[in-house]
Amino acid sequence: MRNATIRQLQIFSVAANHLSFARAAERLHLTHAAISLQIKQLEEVCGTRLFERIGKRVFLTEAGEILLDHTRQILQSLKEADEALLALKGLKGGRIAIAVASTAEYFAPGLLAAFRETHSEVRIRLLIDNRDTVIRLLAGNEVDLAIMGRPPAELDAIAVAFAPHPLVIVASTGHALSSLARVSVEDLANETLIVREMGSGTRSAMEEFFHEHSIKPRIGMEMGSNEAIKQAVIAGLGISFISQHTLGLELSAGRLSILKVEGTPVIRRWHIVRHRNKHLSPVLAAFWSFVVESAPAYLSRLV
Incomplete structure (x- = not known):
């Protein structure tokens, strides 16, 4: 390992964290070929394979897992040394x-x-x-x-x-519910919801809110972008459960309305x-x- 370079360890760390040479290339602004070459040279230094491909997925070998643990310690030590010098x-x-x-x-x-x-x-x-x-x-x-x-x-x-992080339910300003002074959760049961992807914090809060009210939301579309969700709601494709901190421009322009639903805003x-x-x-x-x-x-x- 004495012949391994810091650059090789940096590239290996990113590739191992993402289990993808393509993602590593994207993160490090290098070509896929450059990533592959550096990993190959590091494997030659180690005398063993660090990655293996099974089907379409990439995994670390046992040697790769051991090296990753030590690589993180090495890179962290270098970073702390850099920060200590900068702190002076x-x-x-x-x-x-x-x-x-x-x-x-x-x-x-x-x-x-x-x-x-x-x-x-x-x-x-x-x-x-x-x-x-x-x-x-x-x-x-x-x-x-x-x-x-x-x-x-x-x-x-x-x-x-x-x-505080307020989460609200929004609709286009022309939606029938936008003009109501009070909206019950039951009023939302038949509405089409445009939601964030599974695993997002907003999606989890939405599911918890409807579960507490014993309502099964009718999910019509799933999107990974708040901007895409807002545009879909403005277009009249449905309503959405979304962070109020994302709504400034649309509310001031009168393109979206926050529905006055009981139990909202949900505060996280x-x-x-x-x-x-x-x-x-x-x-x-x-x-x-x-x-x-x-x-x-x-x-x-x-x-």
Whole structure:
């Protein structure tokens, strides 16, 4: 292993976390051929195969699993060394990698802009993806922190709730229910619902809401994008259960209406999350404190 390079270990770590050379190429902005070559050279150094393909799926071999564990330790040590050296320069030299669940993309850039007002030289990398990918990025130490709704129970993490997260039911302004002063949950039983994909925090909250009212929702369409859902609702294809923090433009333009359904808004919480073993450098600690202390007031202006 003395002949393995840091670059090879970095590429191996990303490929192993995603179990896909194509995803690794996308993440690292390299070609598929370049990823394959680096992995092949690393396997030659190790003297054994690190990946195996069974059917259409890629798996780590036992050797690959062992190497991945050590690779994570090596890369984490290098990162901590880098952060310790940067800390000698104070916050000016710091950097942060943040992943946010897709619903949080409507406020996360604004929060980062507010943070940068007092920490202008901090380098920030923002990744926006679905809940499962955000959790995987945290687990693989590819990001430092995450902002999401429901904390990941499957990850040994520290999560702090920092602001209310209201979820509402919306319809197009021309929908018959939009003009009602009060809408019962039973009134929604025959409505077509346009919903987020399975596994998303919004989908879980929606299912819990209808289950509590003993209503089986009639799901007509499933989409992985809040923007696509909003456009479908505006077009009259159905109604939706969605985060109120995603609705600013559509509400102000009069294109969507929040239905006055009993028991709504459903209030959940936004969380900032890190792996329990994650070392908080000065800049990460500053951002963590900023979100906990300043985000509630910022988000209150969005509803």
